[in-house]
Amino acid sequence: MKLRREEKAILDGRQGRGAARAMEILAALGNIHGASDMVAVKSVQVSGVSYRNIGEHGLAFLEEWAGQGSKAVVPAFMNPGGADRKLWKALGLPAEFVSMQRRVIKALMRLGVKPALTCTPYHAAPPPAFGDHLAWAESSAVCYANSVIGSRTNREGGPSAIAAALTGRTPRHSLHTDEGRLPTTVVDVGCPVATTADAGALGYMVGQLLSHDPRGGIPYLRGISPPRDGAREAWLKALGAAMAASGSVGLYHLEGVTPEAVSSGPELKSAAGRRVTVDSLEEGRRKLFSAKGRPNVVAFGCPHASLEELRRLDALLSGRKAAIPIWVFTAEAVRAKARRSGLAERLEACGAVLIADTCIVVAPLAELGIANVATDSAKAAFYLPPHQGVGVYFESQEDAVEAAVTGMLQASHGQAGSRTAPPPGKDDGGPSGTWPPRAKA
Ligand code: F3S
Numbered sequence: 202m203k204l205r206r207e208e209k210a211i212l213d214g215r216q217g218r219g220a221a222r223a224m225e226i227l228a229a230l231g232n233i234h235g236a237s238d239m240v241a242v243k244s245v246q247v248s249g250v251s252y253r254n255i256g257e258h259g260l261a262f263l264e265e266w267a268g269q270g271s272k273a274v275v276p277a278f279m280n281p282g283g284a285d286r287k288l289w290k291a292l293g294l295p296a297e298f299v300s301m302q303r304r305v306i307k308a309l310m311r312l313g314v315k316p317a318l319t320c321t322p323y324h325a326a327p328p329p330a331f332g333d334h335l336a337w338a339e340s341s342a343v344c345y346a347n348s349v350i351g352s353r354t355n356r357e358g359g360p361s362a363i364a365a366a367l368t369g370r371t372p373r374h375s376l377h378t379d380e381g382r383l384p385t386t387v388v389d390v391g392c393p394v395a396t397t398a399d400a401g402a403l404g405y406m407v408g409q410l411l412s413h414d415p416r417g418g419i420p421y422l423r424g425i426s427p428p429r430d431g432a433r434e435a436w437l438k439a440l441g442a443a444m445a446a447s448g449s450v451g452l453y454h455l456e457g458v459t460p461e462a463v464s465s466g467p468e469l470k471s472a473a474g475r476r477v478t479v480d481s482l483e484e485g486r487r488k489l490f491s492a493k494g495r496p497n498v499v500a501f502g503c504p505h506a507s508l509e510e511l512r513r514l515d516a517l518l519s520g521r522k523a524a525i526p527i528w529v530f531t532a533e534a535v536r537a538k539a540r541r542s543g544l545a546e547r548l549e550a551c552g553a554v555l556i557a558d559t560c561i562v563v564a565p566l567a568e569l570g571i572a573n574v575a576t577d578s579a580k581a582a583f584y585l586p587p588h589q590g591v592g593v594y595f596e597s598q599e600d601a602v603e604a605a606v607t608g609m610l611q612a613s614h615g616q617a618g619s620r621t622a623p624p625p626g627k628d629d630g631g632p633s634g635t636w637p638p639r640a641k642a
Pocket of ligand 1: 320530560584
């Protein structure tokens with residue numbers, strides 16, 4: 202891979218030892234992937250933030266790199282960590298874990314990475330623009346940036362994202378190139394995809410269909426469009442998050458909707474070598490449904506909820522008090538805006554808890570005695586059973602809100618037999634007495 206003069210200078214230590222090491226990593230990765238050269242990036246999103254995931258070795262690696270004195274030269278943001286920095290005590294997290302999590306955040310801040318602690322950096326800061334090259338790491342954020350915004354990013358690992366932050370560059374290959382963004386498969390959808398949960402179920406199925414594509418599947422979807430109201434963005438986000446989870450899809454094109462499909466749909470379509478059809482979402486819904494008892498909690502915000510999604514939840518609750526706790530995961534920047542506008546207080550009065558900086562998949566569910574979660578997120582439904590050992594009621598947001606309020610959940614996609622989960626009783630292992638936390642952040 203060709204390095205320009207300034208890139209060679211970084212490699213020679215002009216920007217410090219940390220940046221030299223970063224350029225070494227990027228050059229090696231570029232050679233592995235057959236990149237022609239480096240491309241300048243506008244922003245970086247760094248994964249590997251949760252101490253639960255990286256452990257003491259990951260922390261030591263970050264602290265050592267932070268000690269080499271180089272800092273991010275472009276805006277760089279952290280993915281969610283393992284703890285809400287304000288609510289951790291109320292959430293029942295051990296102080297020792299939180300102190301290790303703080304060290305991770307501190308090391309990344311020394312590297313110049315901002316503690317946005319979100320998988321939706323496009324809600325927490327001005328979003329990137331069409332055509333911007335990025336080096337983002339979290340799979341749903343990568344899919345959203347590539348597909349919905351039309352920016353260009355591969356899915357980075359933790360070290361390669363930090364390396365991009367310290368140098369402002371990433372190797373040009375795959376989704377940074379025109380040919381790397383051509384679709385591999387046309388997906389004809391012949392059934393309604395109305396809600397964000399429907400979009401998630403479809404994304405899950407498409408990801409599975411494309412998961413064996415050797416080039417990395419890129420679908421060109423036809424026959425559906427997102428809602429025209431405020432739910433549009435959440436629908437598009439859910440679609441990409443689910444296919445990124447089940448099939449490592451980093452980019453989708455949606456005919457007449459996503460920017461590249463709008464500007465060059467016919468050329469894109471003709472590039473796809475394969476065609477598949479999805480005529481029903483039933484199989485996806487069924488596979489994402491894994492609950493084996495009553496839901497102890499209703500969770501939204503995977504990916505992290507936007508202000509618009511919080512407003513929508515407020516409208517669905519319309520002042521009613523939840524019988525089952527509602528957790529909403531979001532970015533601290535979004536929570537702060539909701540707090541300033543009074544939205545957070547209204548949601549809390551209904552029994553919702555706004556949780557920032559972390560993610561449902563790394564929340565301490567087992568420690569809190571949670572066995573089943575109700576959610577409209579296909580991504581959460583995909584990851585929670587293997588990662589946390591909990592079951593999932595995968596439902597539309599409307600149904601999940603009704604369940605939270607009435608305590609009754611229509612198990613429409615569950616096992617045959619009883620189709621209704623009764624209200625939680627005293628003996629059903631619900632959240633411990635500390636939940637929902639009363640503290641406000
Ligand atoms: Fe975000 Fe965690 Fe879901 S990182 S997309 S809330 S699994």
